[in-house]
Amino acid sequence: MNTTILKISGLSVSFGGILALDNLDLDIKQKEIAAVIGPNGAGKTTFFNCLTGLYAPSAGEILFYPGRDAEAVSLKGMKPHQITEKGVARTFQNIRLFPGMTTLENVMIGRHCRSRASILGALFRNAATRREEQEIIDTSYTILERVGLAGYVNELAGNLPYGAQRRLEMARALAAEPLLLLLDEPAAGMNPQETLNIMELIGEIAADGLTILLIEHDMKLVMSLCQRIFVIDYGRKIAQGSPGEIRSNPDVIKAYLGA
Amino acid sequence: MHYFIELFFSGLTRGAIYALIALGYTMVYGIIGLINFAHGEIYMIGAFTSYIVASVLSLYGYPLFATVIIAGAAAVVWSGAYGYTVERLAYRPLRRAPRLSPLISAIGMSILLQNYVFLAQTSDFISFPKLIPDLPFMDRYADYLGSSDVVILFTTLIVMGILTFIIRYTRIGKAMRATAQDSTMAMLVGINVNRVISATFVIGSGLAAIGGMLIAAHIGQINYYIGFLAGIKAFTAAVLGGIGSIPGAVLGSLVLGLTESFATGYVSSDYEDVFAFTLLVLILIFRPSGLLGKKESQKV
Amino acid sequence: MPACRLYQELKRSLLVALWFIFLTFPLMVVKVDLVERVVHWRWKNMLFVGLAGFFFSFLGRWIMQRKNPGKALGKGTAWSLRFCPDPKIRKILIVLLLCLAVAFPQIFSSYQTTIMTTALMYVVLGLGLNIVVGMAGLLDLGYVAFYAVGAYSYALLNYHFHWGFWTVLPIGGLIAALFGVLLGFPVLRLRGDYLAIVTLGFGEIIRLILENWGEFSQGPSGISNISRPGFFGLELSLDAAILYIYYLMLAFVLVAIFIVGRLQHSRLGRAWIALREDEIACEAMGIDKTKTKLTAFALGAFWAGIIGVVFAAKTTFINPASFTFLESAIILSIVVLGGMGSIFGVILGAFILILLPEYLRALAQYRMLAFGILLVLLMVFRPQGLIAPGRRAYFITKKPDPET
Numbered sequence: 001m002n003t004t005i006l007k008i009s010g011l012s013v014s015f016g017g018i019l020a021l022d023n024l025d026l027d028i029k030q031k032e033i034a035a036v037i038g039p040n041g042a043g044k045t046t047f048f049n050c051l052t053g054l055y056a057p058s059a060g061e062i063l064f065y066p067g068r069d070a071e072a073v074s075l076k077g078m079k080p081h082q083i084t085e086k087g088v089a090r091t092f093q094n095i096r097l098f099p100g101m102t103t104l105e106n107v108m109i110g111r112h113c114r115s116r117a118s119i120l121g122a123l124f125r126n127a128a129t130r131r132e133e134q135e136i137i138d139t140s141y142t143i144l145e146r147v148g149l150a151g152y153v154n155e156l157a158g159n160l161p162y163g164a165q166r167r168l169e170m171a172r173a174l175a176a177e178p179l180l181l182l183l184d185e186p187a188a189g190m191n192p193q194e195t196l197n198i199m200e201l202i203g204e205i206a207a208d209g210l211t212i213l214l215i216e217h218d219m220k221l222v223m224s225l226c227q228r229i230f231v232i233d234y235g236r237k238i239a240q241g242s243p244g245e246i247r248s249n250p251d252v253i254k255a256y257l258g259a
Numbered sequence: 260m261h262y263f264i265e266l267f268f269s270g271l272t273r274g275a276i277y278a279l280i281a282l283g284y285t286m287v288y289g290i291i292g293l294i295n296f297a298h299g300e301i302y303m304i305g306a307f308t309s310y311i312v313a314s315v316l317s318l319y320g321y322p323l324f325a326t327v328i329i330a331g332a333a334a335v336v337w338s339g340a341y342g343y344t345v346e347r348l349a350y351r352p353l354r355r356a357p358r359l360s361p362l363i364s365a366i367g368m369s370i371l372l373q374n375y376v377f378l379a380q381t382s383d384f385i386s387f388p389k390l391i392p393d394l395p396f397m398d399r400y401a402d403y404l405g406s407s408d409v410v411i412l413f414t415t416l417i418v419m420g421i422l423t424f425i426i427r428y429t430r431i432g433k434a435m436r437a438t439a440q441d442s443t444m445a446m447l448v449g450i451n452v453n454r455v456i457s458a459t460f461v462i463g464s465g466l467a468a469i470g471g472m473l474i475a476a477h478i479g480q481i482n483y484y485i486g487f488l489a490g491i492k493a494f495t496a497a498v499l500g501g502i503g504s505i506p507g508a509v510l511g512s513l514v515l516g517l518t519e520s521f522a523t524g525y526v527s528s529d530y531e532d533v534f535a536f537t538l539l540v541l542i543l544i545f546r547p548s549g550l551l552g553k554k555e556s557q558k559v
Numbered sequence: 560m561p562a563c564r565l566y567q568e569l570k571r572s573l574l575v576a577l578w579f580i581f582l583t584f585p586l587m588v589v590k591v592d593l594v595e596r597v598v599h600w601r602w603k604n605m606l607f608v609g610l611a612g613f614f615f616s617f618l619g620r621w622i623m624q625r626k627n628p629g630k631a632l633g634k635g636t637a638w639s640l641r642f643c644p645d646p647k648i649r650k651i652l653i654v655l656l657l658c659l660a661v662a663f664p665q666i667f668s669s670y671q672t673t674i675m676t677t678a679l680m681y682v683v684l685g686l687g688l689n690i691v692v693g694m695a696g697l698l699d700l701g702y703v704a705f706y707a708v709g710a711y712s713y714a715l716l717n718y719h720f721h722w723g724f725w726t727v728l729p730i731g732g733l734i735a736a737l738f739g740v741l742l743g744f745p746v747l748r749l750r751g752d753y754l755a756i757v758t759l760g761f762g763e764i765i766r767l768i769l770e771n772w773g774e775f776s777q778g779p780s781g782i783s784n785i786s787r788p789g790f791f792g793l794e795l796s797l798d799a800a801i802l803y804i805y806y807l808m809l810a811f812v813l814v815a816i817f818i819v820g821r822l823q824h825s826r827l828g829r830a831w832i833a834l835r836e837d838e839i840a841c842e843a844m845g846i847d848k849t850k851t852k853l854t855a856f857a858l859g860a861f862w863a864g865i866i867g868v869v870f871a872a873k874t875t876f877i878n879p880a881s882f883t884f885l886e887s888a889i890i891l892s893i894v895v896l897g898g899m900g901s902i903f904g905v906i907l908g909a910f911i912l913i914l915l916p917e918y919l920r921a922l923a924q925y926r927m928l929a930f931g932i933l934l935v936l937l938m939v940f941r942p943q944g945l946i947a948p949g950r951r952a953y954f955i956t957k958k959p960d961p962e963t
Contacts, residue, residue, distance in 0.1 A: 052843055053842075054839065054842070054843065079842070079847070079848075080842040080843050081842055081843075081844075081845045081846055081847045081848065084843060084844060084845030085845055089843075089844070089845075090843055092840065092843075096837050096839060096840035096843075097836075097837070097840070098832065098833050098836035098837055098840065098841075099836060100832065100835075100836050100950070101829070101832055101833065101836060101950060102950045102951075102952070102953075104953050105829060105832075105950065105951075108829060109829055109830070109833045109841070109844050109846070110844050110845070112826060112829070112830055112844065112845050112846050113844075113845030113846070114845075115826055117825065117826045117827075118827075119822070119827060119854065119858075121825075121826075122821055122822055122825030122826065122827055122828070123818060123821055123822070125821065129825075132826075133825075133826070136826070137953060137955070138955075141953075141955050153952075153953060153955065154950075154952040154953060156950065172844060173844075176844060176845050288752070292752075294752055294755065294756075304586070307585075307586060308585050308586070310591075311585045311586070311589050311590075311591060312585065314591040314593060314598075315589060315591060315598050318591070318596055318597075318598060333585065337582070337585060340581070340582050341582065344578075344582060348935070348939075349935045349938075349939070352623075352939045353938060353939065353942050356938070356942030356943065357899070357942060357943055359692070359698065359891075359895045359899065360895060360938045360942040360943070360944075361938070362698075362895075363891065363892050363895045363896065363934060363938050364934065364935050364938035364939065366888045366891075366892065366934065367892075367930075367931045367932070367933070367934025367935040367938065368931065368935055369931070370885075370888075370927055370928075370930060370931035370934065371928060371931030371932055371934075371935065372931075373927075373931075374924075374925075374927045374928040374931060375586070375928060376586060377924075378924060378925065378928060379583070379586045379587045379604075380586060380590065385593075386593070388593075487884070491759065491763070491884075494756060495756060495760065498752075498753060498756045502752065502753075529771040530767065530768075530771060532763060532767050533764050533767045533768065533771075535760075536760035536761070536763055536764045536767075537760075537764065539756070539757065539760050540745060540757055540760055540761065540764075543746075543749055543753055543757055544745045544746075544748075547748050547749050547750075547753060548753070549753075
């Protein structure tokens with residue numbers, strides 16, 4: 001039986017000769033909450049960008065298992081939208097919503113890859129299209145309720161308060177029905193109360209059977225939420241293990257505090 | 260071989276003129292990210308101003324050398340003034356407007372200036388006075404290139420030198436570079452950004468005016484519409500080289516000038532402009548940010 | 560205190576006037592006649608410029624001062640609200656407008672009808688470009704190329720094979736759409752202003768080819784004697800044809816509004832808008848960027864092609880001079896002026912920009928000057944366009960989870 005959902009081996013990326021990721025090996029288990037931590041500039045976001053197809057890795061392999069015993073799919077070389085369709089969705093560190101669209105529409109965009117309506121469907125608005133459109137609206141609204149944004153449905157996303165924008169990003173990613181959810185600093189810039197709420201939300205989502213991989217600087221969040229932690233520094237993995245192991249790992253302490 | 264050299268120099272001359280106009284585009288774009296569509300018109304106004312001043316002076320019997328210098332200075336001054344005014348009226352109020360609005364405003368300015376010159380002067384082609392004398396020492400090379408080519412190339416070189424000096428070493432040049440990098444930051448360290456933008460327009464317009472005067476003297480006729488094509492070509496050159504980059508604008512202009520010259524010489528003169536645009540499309544497909552443009556690394 | 564203010568204002572206006580006198584001196588005052596070898600000094604113009612400069616600078620600052628307090632530039636929703644009152648009144652308004660549109664040729668002369676037909680054509684062109692620029696956010700400065708493709712499709716097919724209007728209409732649209740995809744492919748990777756200049760170049764290339772490839776397009780002299788649209792095989796008189804084309808265009812406008820309206824709030828329309836808002840997030844949310852961009856280009860071009868066919872049929876003569884950059888600029892101005900992405904805005908923009916110059920004909924040669932000034936003024940005073948496009952509000956009626 002295969003319990004891995006994502007297997008990364010030998011992943012490297014270079015920008016103009018500088019190695020941003022250096023021979024990274026990683027594997028994420030089904031239904032776990034895992035975290036990638038590391039000092040600023042360690043290559044965490046670059047890692048996410050590789051996983052989601054925004055950057056092209058220069059070497060290595062990314063294998064995705066869309067379910068237990070499922071055939072492995074290589075995500076390397078796939079376009080971002082294909083990766084999302086396979087079941088990997090993400091949020092962004094510096095929020096990238098569609099500010100001119102309403103909150104609900106933002107989530108509806110997430111449903112794009114799970115719906116089919118074509119131009120002709122849009123023009124003639126036949127029964128199938130109408131049903132699909134209603135399904136998109138209903139599902140999106142349910143997701144908004146779930147992340148606690150039901151009150152903002154018709155508000156422009158650009159006008160939402162900061163914390164709500166972060167939640168909306170998560171809602172949008174959830175709408176794509178991912179198996180693996182990548183969260184890039186979900187608690188960045190939040191006050192302690194908001195961080196607690198976000199932690200609760202992440203826990204709930206994970207309880208539904210989603211695998212979550214997150215990047216975070218808030219150690220309290222990481223240590224209490226995640227089963228496994230990967231530490232990278234200068235594009236290399238320097239440690240991995242449970243929160244307890246990471247806390248006492250001398251390499252990690254060195255990387256964070258400086259030698 | 261003979262024909263080749265001839266085409267080479269004519270391409271170089273063309274490129275030099277394009278460069279003088281393209282610099283204005285690239286500098287303005289580098290600082291406020293706007294395609295200044297009215298820039299071609301500033302060039303046309305430069306040509307007209309120098310025509311008017313030179314004609315008046317020659318009618319009053321001034322010596323040729325003085326005429327050229329005064330006409331050139333007048334063209335630079337007035338084009339600079341027009342550039343400044345256009346920026347003040349049509350762009351500055353739109354500094355924080357949606358991205359396309361200044362572009363429409365620029366197109367409006369361009370239509371306005373064209374018709375203004377057409378109404379104030381004439382819609383006909385007018386022949387430009389002969390401002391560049393035949394240089395005696397050029398006789399031996401007359402088959403390859405004319406005196407006006409030499410004058411254009413030298414003038415362009417000198418102007419480029421001055422521009423480089425201004426941008427590298429003067430206070431305003433440093434302020435311009437800083438504003439181009441990050442205008443908010445520049446403002447925070449006490450640079451008067453509006454003044455820098457105005458200065459950029461004035462300098463760019465002055466360069467275009469020199470280009471306008473030179474090309475008019477070279478070709479021998481102008482009308483109110485010459486700014487459009489020259490403007491588009493020069494903008495093409497600026498994009499070709501990587502917009503925002505000053506050496507890029509010069510390189511792009513030379514590449515464009517030479518391509519046009521060789522293509523018209525060897526293939527067909529009917530499709531002169533088609534070659535220019537095809538080259539542009541091809542280069543952008545293979546190098547989406549131009550020849551010397553910084554590769555836009557998308558920050559995610 | 561106010562007297563002091565007034566004095567200040569007057570002084571500034573005076574300075575502006577002096578500046579404009581200086582600025583316009585060589586071009587407005589001096590006119591050289593090299594044949595007669597005389598210089599005409601037109602001092603009167605200097606006086607005009609001075610007075611106009613003084614007056615308008617005073618007026619301009621007065622308007623700016625009234626406008627500024629309270630709000631800065633940005634989202635202006637006030638107008639859009641004023642234009643879309645509650646749905647009932649809106650419906651009545653739309654019906655009234657439709658009646659007026661239908662009755663128009665009966666009320667006005669056939670000359671007015673022709674002008675109105677042109678305006679309607681630009682409405683559709685604007686709606687088409689609105690898909691590309693307004694919704695998908697792809698700045699296209701060469702839109703006129705597709706218009707030309709449509710017009711020449713009809714002209715050539717009619718000239719060589721005597722194909723009729725109704726046969727070529729869809730073909731012209733499809734050929735234009737094909738050109739849209741053809742242009743779309745190479746520019747997929749380009750963004751913003753690079754895209755703008757390449758599309759501009761593309762438009763120019765098409766025009767230049769039409770101008771220079773004589774054997775194919777009959778060069779600058781153009782193609783004449785193109786058939787008017789047939790009416791079930793009937794030959795129409797000129798007046799009847801004008802009427803016929805007017806109603807045809809009215810129908811096209813309605814169809815275009817219907818289609819664009821439906822697309823706007825469909826899955827595809829949302830994808831376009833998301834693409835405009837944030838390309839990277841759009842990709843990461845599972846939208847195929849390539850497909851979405853190409854459909855925008857193709858659909859936009861399709862409308863231009865259709866209207867191109869209508870244009871050729873309406874004027875019965877076309878030449879490359881009708882397809883210059885100015886045309887693209889005008890269509891783009893319609894979209895931006897109306898407020899990007901708003902259907903009603905595009906209609907309003909088309910009427911202002913097409914009808915105004917027509918009625919400005921009284922100004923004779925000052926027409927285009929006035930047009931330029933108008934564009935600048937409209938942008939300075941209304942940079943976000945006349946109508947701010949609103950997003951649709953969804954009202955969730957049924958609770959999606961009935962069991963609990």
